[in-house]
Each structure stands twice: as C-alpha cells, then as structure tokens.
Amino acid sequence: MSPKVKSEPGNVSPRERILGVAVEMARQIGLEGLSIGVLAKEVGMSKAGLFAHFGSKEELQLATLEAAQSVFMQRVIIPAEKTERGLPRLHQVITDWIAMAESACDKGGCFFYSVSAEFDGRPGAIRDRLVLASKQWLDWIQRQIALAKERGHLIAETDPEQLTFEIHAYEQQANWAALLVGQKDAYARAREAVRSRFYALATEQGKAILDAR
Amino acid sequence: MSPKVKSEPGNVSPRERILGVAVEMARQIGLEGLSIGVLAKEVGMSKAGLFAHFGSKEELQLATLEAAQSVFMQRVIIPAEKTERGLPRLHQVITDWIAMAESACDKGGCFFYSVSAEFDGRPGAIRDRLVLASKQWLDWIQRQIALAKERGHLIAETDPEQLTFEIHAYEQQANWAALLVGQKDAYARAREAVRSRFYALATEQGKAILDAR
C-alpha cells in the first residue's frame, strides 16, 4: 500500500469497507447471524469476491471483532490517556464510553453488548478473543480505580473490583434498557449512577475533581 | 386437564417436553439459532412431528418464551408474594432472582439474559412479547420500591426508577461476568451491590429488616 493513498480519509481499502459494514450489521443481528451473501450484497460485490478477503466465516468474524475493538480504542481509550491519571482519567473514560454507546443507540447499540450474550455459550476463537478483550477492559478500569485510590482521589475503603463491577453494570443496563425496553433516559440514568457511586467513595480532593467536570 | 395426571411429576405432555428442551437450548444458542431439526433430534422425534405442535418457527419461539416466563413466575414471583410487602418482599424477590440466575450458570445462564440482546434489533412478535415481559418485571420492582418507601422501609429521598435501574444493572452484570469472563464471584458481587444500595437508602426500620435476613 502506498503511503500517500493509505492515510487519506475516504480512501479506504476494500477490506476496511467490508469490515465497516460488517460491524454495522453485527450490531443488529450479531456476528453469527452475519451472512457472507447478505454482507456481500450490502457492500456491492460478489460473495466469492468478498470471501477471498478472509478465507472463512470465522476469520471474517474475527476481523470484524478486531475492527470494533479498534474503533473502541480510538474513541474511548486513546483520548482518555491524554487526561491526568486517577479519577480524572477514570471519569473521562466512563463518560466517553457511555457517550459512544448512546450515539450507537439508533444503529443497533454497542457492538460488544450485542455480541456478548451471543458468544458466552459458543466455544471457539471468537469467544476467546471476546473474553480476552472484556477482561482487558475490566482490568483497565480496575487499575485506574486503584490508581485513583493511591492518589487520594478515592477513599481507602474503596474496593476496586466491586466498584468496577458496579460501573460496568450501569453500562450494561443502559444498553439493555435503551435497546430493548426503549427507556429514553437510560444513558442519563447510567451517568447518574456512576457519578453517585464515585461521589460516595471520593475524598475531598476527589469531590473537587468531580465537581469541576 | 384431570388433576390426578396434571400434577404428577414426570408425566408431562409432549409439548411440555419439547418446550423444556427448547428453553435449555435457547439458553446456549439463543431463540433464533434454535433449529427445528436439531431440536427434534434432541427430543427424539421427527422434524415434522415436532413442527405440527406449533405450525411455524415463530410460534415455537413464542411458546418457548412463554415457558421460560412461567418458570420465572413459579420460582421468583409467586414465592415472593407470600412474603410481607415492601422491603421484605423486595429483598426476597431479588435474592431468588439472583439465585435462579446463578443456578442456571452452568446450563448457559438466565434465559432472558441470553435472548435480550438477540432480539433488541429484530422487530416482530417475539421482540414485542419480550419487551412486554421486561417492562412488567421492571414495573414490579419499581412498584415494590415505591411501596417500601410508603411503608417507611426506605427513606423519602429514594428514587424508585433510579434504584430499579441500578438493581437490574447488577443482575445483568452478574450474568455477563459469570458467563462471558468466568468471574466466579459475580453473583456474590451482585448480592453485595444490591444489599449496599438497599442499606444506603434504608430507614432504621428498613435496616432492621435487612439485618434480620
């Protein structure tokens, strides 16, 4: 790939175009329901032409999962890593995470929410990679909570694993409530729950950080 | 239905036997992945023989959903309605709910968790019935919270909708963490989160109720 072409926006490779459509389809019907024929029609090429890019359905699914992970990195993790460690970074990453899920609400919702329950009972490479990504994300949050504690933003009684559990719970519930029962304020409820949990465990310094945002 | 046959365990109609197997299969592969041919083999009858009981795949899916709802009623709602209204009943229903999900953990997890994300993007009769059941369940919890407030078990500042959101969140997260990332103490974490939320909003009377359980 020639560098001058590579980085120009709007000038994406066929593979990237396919994966972009695949991610959008998977939000709505899952990664297993994703059919090569239907995907090919959507992209505007032949089934065999599309298939040649991946070699198997499982490789297509893995590539789609990777594409979604990459978007998540760009939109949630990378921006937060420019913010100060501890509670500021934690607060920002959770806020961006909720915002990303909310913005995907009309398109079928958060990709990872859509495929989690689909693969928890299907052993294989896709499940394995999904589990790994999920664990890494939980660890990221938990490490940042521990750091916020060390820096005196959260009180010493804070249990990082329990707080991670609760924070992640609100995100899950926001997706469920918004996508299934159509609760309009689901993401606002999640933001309120997160803030209230942070506030209850914040030191004076931590409260000042939260108040400033 | 004659009473002497009806209530004998082990004496179930073919339809009930089929639906029992269907619920177990749907926990693992979902209601859409449920195939009539595979289900028939599992039950030990011919595809057409099984099909005749339902007339269409959608009717089979709806009947499976109803069967799961009926189990939920028997194991969670009905028992709780024998307990005193307000916080005691609320506490018991949530405890039984978590216990039921935990007991299903090795079998593919909570039926409703497994099919929620599958149908939030698939319009139709199944989604409609799932949405209705979910709303009724949320309303049940919210009403009981409101009642616990009226009876002086929870403080006046309690927001029933927000508390319902958070309680339901812990259940969702317990399922996700246990089934996908294999977190062993996920259901214990959910119980702790629920208890801690109740305790923070309990009056002196409410705290006494919680301490007694």
Place this chain on the structure above:
DNA sequence: CCTACCGATCGGTAGG
C-alpha cells in the same frame, strides 16, 4: 475480483 457450482441445512408442506 467474477460466474457457476457443491453438499448441507434451513423452515415448511404433502400425504398418510
């Protein structure tokens, strides 16, 4: 990247 095809399986039907 394409057309044309493979066997397997899908939901569903005919006829008994």
Place this chain on the structure above:
DNA sequence: CCTACCGATCGGTAGG
C-alpha cells in the same frame, strides 16, 4: 405422529 419432499439459503470451492 411418520417419510419424503419443496425451494431457498448457508459456508465454501473450482476455475478463470
């Protein structure tokens, strides 16, 4: 409740 079958679609391949 069965066997036998329908057209459509599935993932995947051959050959160019």
